[in-house]
Amino acid sequence: MKKYKRNQRIGALMKIFAEKPNYIFSYNYFSEIFNAAKSTISEDVAIVKQLVAELEYGKIETISGAAGGAVFIPALGTEEKRNILNELCDLFSNKSRILPGGFIYVTDIFNNPSIITNIARVISSEFSNKKIDCIITVETKGIPVAILTGQKLNVPVAVIRRNNKVTEGTTVNINYVSGSSNSIQTMSLSRRSLKENSRVLIIDDFMKGGGTCKGMADMMREFNAEVVGTAVVIETKEPEKKLVDDYTSLLILNKVMEKDGIIDIQPNFKLLK
Amino acid sequence: MKKYKRNQRIGALMKIFAEKPNYIFSYNYFSEIFNAAKSTISEDVAIVKQLVAELEYGKIETISGAAGGAVFIPALGTEEKRNILNELCDLFSNKSRILPGGFIYVTDIFNNPSIITNIARVISSEFSNKKIDCIITVETKGIPVAILTGQKLNVPVAVIRRNNKVTEGTTVNINYVSGSSNSIQTMSLSRRSLKENSRVLIIDDFMKGGGTCKGMADMMREFNAEVVGTAVVIETKEPEKKLVDDYTSLLILNKVMEKDGIIDIQPNFKLLK
Numbered sequence: 001m002k003k004y005k006r007n008q009r010i011g012a013l014m015k016i017f018a019e020k021p022n023y024i025f026s027y028n029y030f031s032e033i034f035n036a037a038k039s040t041i042s043e044d045v046a047i048v049k050q051l052v053a054e055l056e057y058g059k060i061e062t063i064s065g066a067a068g069g070a071v072f073i074p075a076l077g078t079e080e081k082r083n084i085l086n087e088l089c090d091l092f093s094n095k096s097r098i099l100p101g102g103f104i105y106v107t108d109i110f111n112n113p114s115i116i117t118n119i120a121r122v123i124s125s126e127f128s129n130k131k132i133d134c135i136i137t138v139e140t141k142g143i144p145v146a147i148l149t150g151q152k153l154n155v156p157v158a159v160i161r162r163n164n165k166v167t168e169g170t171t172v173n174i175n176y177v178s179g180s181s182n183s184i185q186t187m188s189l190s191r192r193s194l195k196e197n198s199r200v201l202i203i204d205d206f207m208k209g210g211g212t213c214k215g216m217a218d219m220m221r222e223f224n225a226e227v228v229g230t231a232v233v234i235e236t237k238e239p240e241k242k243l244v245d246d247y248t249s250l251l252i253l254n255k256v257m258e259k260d261g262i263i264d265i266q267p268n269f270k271l272l273k
Numbered sequence: 274m275k276k277y278k279r280n281q282r283i284g285a286l287m288k289i290f291a292e293k294p295n296y297i298f299s300y301n302y303f304s305e306i307f308n309a310a311k312s313t314i315s316e317d318v319a320i321v322k323q324l325v326a327e328l329e330y331g332k333i334e335t336i337s338g339a340a341g342g343a344v345f346i347p348a349l350g351t352e353e354k355r356n357i358l359n360e361l362c363d364l365f366s367n368k369s370r371i372l373p374g375g376f377i378y379v380t381d382i383f384n385n386p387s388i389i390t391n392i393a394r395v396i397s398s399e400f401s402n403k404k405i406d407c408i409i410t411v412e413t414k415g416i417p418v419a420i421l422t423g424q425k426l427n428v429p430v431a432v433i434r435r436n437n438k439v440t441e442g443t444t445v446n447i448n449y450v451s452g453s454s455n456s457i458q459t460m461s462l463s464r465r466s467l468k469e470n471s472r473v474l475i476i477d478d479f480m481k482g483g484g485t486c487k488g489m490a491d492m493m494r495e496f497n498a499e500v501v502g503t504a505v506v507i508e509t510k511e512p513e514k515k516l517v518d519d520y521t522s523l524l525i526l527n528k529v530m531e532k533d534g535i536i537d538i539q540p541n542f543k544l545l546k
Contacts, residue, residue, distance in 0.1 A: 008324040010280050011287040015330065018291040051281040057288065105442045108466055111432055113424035140412050140432065147417045148424070151386035159384055159413065169378050193381055
């Protein structure tokens, strides 16, 4: 069987950790793939741990004992977070995005994996210290954010549908008032998609009145789930009073001036403290 | 400014490559973050290149010259592909997934980032040698597969909607015949979401008659786009003749025997040659 040099094992370890953050890998697993003694692996992990700390990538936590292992918990420094949020503001505020009626075209951004990966890095960094079992979102535009945050936090996602589908099995359906349009809408979640008593993080792309997020929180009660956090990519400044109290937004949309071609959007500075 | 040891640079390089495959990083970029000479970086990259080859992670391609850089192109060995496809078959064939009417509950799988990352690794490995500008899918269940494949191939995604939304701007709408249900349906894609003359990869979760994939291919003609490939996660064995000719499936669903509680599904062995 092939043997690898320390250099190579360090590189390979870092690749494995980076591709599956927040996942506990056993030393046995590494021992097997590198054909090396556990003591060697343990030294390698110590080097990786130091490197992750020095380069401010987050931290490596090690679990000792016979079933020992290690997990990479990424984190973002304030500087990197600031860069990501500023880049997002530049993207969203491009005046060519203004649509008739003062809407903003954002679909391309929400479907761009490279941009959404950065958004997911910010959200997962904010919530990596909470025990989360599942991420909840509602179709359609929030799905990529939820999936990529789920990838970073290593948790599954449950997607609430606007319509009831035969392929969802038994579903729980609730009606909710859309805060912005004041119309009654329905959301539907498969009974099988979320275990009872889960701890969930609610994610959505956009919050105006907060009706959709409140609807999702109400839905969670039907599953005896505990909402440990709510994250939205963009919140509007107005109305200031939302239907949910406790949420984290990345960006705040102050206003759209259709005639002047101005989209006034800013980072949520609370994240940069 | 901090200096890093070779070990550390190798680990950091591998992390950076792994988090953004198919993206060309310049040597200047690495030079800056590691505070090291370009000649040093060039040696580091050579080590990483060898490590990626030896561990069969794919390949590192280097671009020489003043604007030199390097890109990580992941690939999967046949053995790893076989393991992924077999694991997927085990997951999908669990008899508790059978729903009334012989449908299969698969939503949890398609929303699990860890599982879908593996599916995306197989698809991106199959198509990494084609020049692709954009991935196309249709809401809802295919979105995570499309987004995570887009992450691996470093390309954006365009999501076709079932309904026309005001926030999509000008849209192109087409009617198509759903191959399985023989009903007429509509799909809608924002004009802005796809550049003219793009080379696209079509992705969907499930193919029975092939009507949806054919609809997407028809839609592509409206954008003068060239379909360079079509990938579906599961195709049904029947009908054998689909409405599209050239496609790649990961799994083949032979049949569902509701009464006996059997879901007969197998890997597409063509991928394992």
